[in-house]
Amino acid sequence: MNAHEIIEQTQAANIRLVRFLYCDNGGIIRGKATHAYKLASRLHEGIGQTLAMQAFTGVETLASVAEMGPVGEFRLMPDPDTFVILPYLPNTASMLCDMFQLDGQPWGACPRTFLKRTIARLAEQGLQAEVGVEHEFYLARSVNGQYVPADTSGCYSSIGLDEQATVIDAMLAALEVQGFPIELFHTELGPAQQEISLRHANALHAADQVCRVRETIRGVARLSHLYASFAPKPFLDQGGNGAHIHVSLWGTPQRERAQQNLFYDASQPGGLSQMGLYFVGGVLHHLRALVALTCASPNSYRRLLPHFWSSAYGAYGFDNREGAIRIPSLFYGREAESSNLELKCADHSGNPYLAIGALLAAGLDGINQCIDPGQAQKVDPGNYSDREREQLGIRRLPLSLDEALDELERDTVLLDALGPLLATSYIAVKRAEASFFSNKTPEEETLQHFYKY
Structure with missing residues (x-):
């Protein structure tokens, strides 16, 4: 699915929020949601997330990892092929994401990139x-x-x-x-x-x-x-x-x-x-x-x-x-x-x-x-x-x-x-x-x- 098709589907279904989701090192599915009016730009620029989130645990604490503190961030970049309208939530869609560095390169801490x-x-x-x-x-x-x-x-x-x-x-x-x-x-x-x-x-x-x-x-x-x-x-x-x-x-x-x-x-x-x-x-x-x-x-x-x-x-x-x-x-x-x-x-x-x-x-x-x-x-x-x-x-x-x-x-x-x-x-x-x-x-x-x- 391309960006144009995603925007069309979002508008036709009156989608308000699109979740950018990932599964973290703790096995917890996390993410952020963009409002539909910003979706067009978010599809190519992603959503920022602190580097520390890949040191976040399943018990909601922060593990000690040298490169994952309060400074710096990565981008959640959605995979358009994973776009779905969620039938069990009102006016909501989602996509699964890869983690990218600010220079546009895949981040070494991304589990989905590891599988790729x-x-x-x-x-x-x-x-x-x-x-x-x-x-x-x-x-x-x-x-x-x-x-x-x-x-x-x-x-x-x-x-x-x-x-x-x-x-x-x-x-x-x-x-x-x-x-x-x-x-x-x-x-x-x-x-x-x-x-x-x-x-x-x-x-x-x-x-x-x-x-x-x-x-x-x-x-x-x-x-x-x-x-x-x-x-x-x-x-x-x-x-x-x-x-x-x-x-x-x-x-x-x-x-x-x-x-x-x-x-x-x-x-x-x-x-x-x-x-x-x-x-x-x-x-x-x-x-x-x-x-x-x-x-x-x-x-x-x-x-x-x-x-x-x-x-x-x-x-x-x-x-x-x-x-x-x-x-x-x-x-x-x-x-x-x-x-x-x-x-x-x-x-x-x-x-x-x-x-x-x-x-x-x-x-x-x-x-x-x-x-x-x-x-x-x-x-x-x-x-x-x-x-x-x-x-x-x-x-x-x-x-x-x-x-x-x-x-x-x-x-x-x-x-x-x-x-x-x-x-x-x-x-x-x-x-x-x-x-x-x-x-x-x-x-x-x-x-x-x-x-x-």
């Missing part, structure tokens, strides 16, 4: 990533200052679909109006827990969709006097919320004309190609550092428990839902198209541009270094003894955000991919969040994450 760089690295090797995300969330009400599930329905229960049919239909309608290709919707393990899956898209669009889905579902829930929470563990005694990431790599093999799914090989077990295995190897090799970006809050590590189907160990398997990486079974008649890998240790407290970009960087390292993932696991890796897991090379995922950050600080591949400014600011933000919750009770931590995500 990773996509470009893949393209240099003739590869394109397709990504899909499963979004889990709870619907809740506030009762006497506490959040309680909106109903008591069970896993995959049609009762839950019936109980929330009105708000679910409104959510789906709001997503459809914005052009989202919805594939599945069902109730999940916890009471009033829901899950929605969208069709895969290129990596950048998939990350954009994560932000849009969160904004839309929370916005529509508010219209029904409900809260929608994507927090990793919003209720300590219930199942957690994941944001499982599905990925496949596509390219044009030699002597072929059309793009093909390079993770598919009909001659191999489960249809997974050698390239797919190397990608798995790379992810497993970097996994203990990667989760600092995909499971990015203290609350995340209350979800990553053995025997909770959320993945607690660095293992993979075919349709093994206790492994960190699941190789889903193929769809009949669409075997080549449907081949993909699912990363289960991911949730909505992570910035989607960082999570997806780092996942791709880890997998690409596996391909380039021919990293062997070892044998696929046919059982829950939590059922092995410690000695058996050690013999198989299966490691427990970090038990805390601080432990994951320690791993990230040692992982030169992921640090180099992020770049010095983004890596430094991200780690500082996450250290500050971990410190903030270090003396809080589990209930206090959960309550704050519930509302933030």
